[in-house]
Amino acid sequence: MYSLIKNIVCCSGVSGREKKVSALIKNEIAPFVDECYTDTLGNLIAVKRGSGAKKLLFCAHSDEIGFIVTYIEENGMLRLAPIGGINFVAAAYSEVVFENGTRGVLVPDSGTKADALTADRFYVDIGASTHGEAARRVSVGDCFSLVHHTTKLSANRISGRPLDDRLGCAIMVEVAKRIKNNESDIYFVFSVQEEVGCRGAKPAAFAIAPDVAIAFDVTGTGDTPGAKPMAVKLGGGVAIKVKDMSVICDDDLVSELHALARDKKINHQSEILTYGGTDTSSLQLAGAGCAAGALSIPTRYIHSAVETVDMRDVKACVELAVAYAEAFK
Ligand SMILES: [Zn+2]
Known part of the structure; x- marks a missing residue:
């Protein structure tokens, strides 16, 4: 699964500019589903048909946080605005890449103190000496992101950018591949614009009107030096979301996922995230609403260039999702 992850991670897709990554994911998932289409907002939707009695929706966002050029x-030098929740302390002095392949370095204005690191104090140096030279390579309105990569840290742990949420996308491809018997229709939504307010998932869920929806995304951990107390840890298994700042998950669904994990002997833990939200909220509230929950991947250093996960948690997530989909009727 590592090569699938590497492939999906190393493709640019800043919020609102997901066409490239969506096309790549479509190629990966198409052999395992009955149908693929893209909706008005750009959400990629893949469907695995069952008897059609009930509908299960799986969702992971294909977009990533990034930046847009505002001024040359x-x-x-290029000035910029953030797209999504950028941690500028983590982003300072990083390599960045534009959609057209142009490389640059993201640097704060000289003398900026660490507590004053905001978007308007940053510029990108693409190695140009004049406005004209820069404008021949990039334009105002072009998007860019921290450089994409994956690195194996140890036998089970990898670091990369953006694991949030290409990991969720890779998990859904793997789940589609592994599901053998599904009685109900299963929709795989690769949503757009999650990082700017969970925008894409809502119209997708409205159109599909699922009975149950489950999001796949990263979540924080409490297992690093100085971390806020949190029960989730790397290597502790798939994290079954109870709540985050945007959603309280369906109680029955949470219990069902726990029971299934116990039954199948899949390593799992409970997640309560006290900062940040996910597409789960949009899925829950679209149309007349549905029973919504999320399976999260414990992730260190979220939104930095070195997001870090344990592949055993990823595998546990895939196993639980496949078991749930096959039992869903
Ligand atoms: Zn995410």
Whole structure:
């Protein structure tokens, strides 16, 4: 599964610019589903047909946090605005890449103190000396992101950017591949614009009107030096979401997922995230609403260039999702 993850991670897709990554995912999932289509907002939707009695929706967002060029200075430096929740302390002095392949380095204005690191104090140096030279390579309105990569840290742990949420996308491809018997229709939604307010998932869920929806996304951990107390840890198994700042998951669904994990001997833990939200809220509240929950991957250093996970948690997530889909009727 590592090569699938590597492939999906290393493709650019800043919120609102997900076409490239969606096309790549479509190629990966198409052999395992009956149908693939893209809706008005750009959500990629893959369907595995069952008898059609009930509908289960799986969702992972294909977009990533990034930046947009707002201004080109006379000296060829680029000014920018953030797209999504950028941690500028983590982003300072990073390599960045534009959709057209242009490389640059993201740097704060000289003398900026650590507690004043905000978007308007940053510029990108693409190696140009004049406005004209820069403008020949990038334009105002172009998007860019921290450089994509995956690195094996140890036998089970990998670091990369953006694991949030290409990991969820890779998990859904793997789940589609492994499901052998599904009685109900299963929809795989690769949603757009999650990082700017869970926008894509809502119209997708409205159109599908599922009975149950489950999101796959990353969640924080409490197992690093100085971390806020949190019961989730790397290597502790798939994290079954109870709540985050955007959603309280369906109580029965949470219990069902726990029981299934126990029954199948899949390593799992309970997740309560006290910061941040997920597409789960949009799925729950679309149309007349549905029973919604999430299976999360414990992830260290979320939204940095070195998001870090344990592949055993990823495998546990795939196993639980496949078991749930096959039992769903
Ligand atoms: Zn995410």
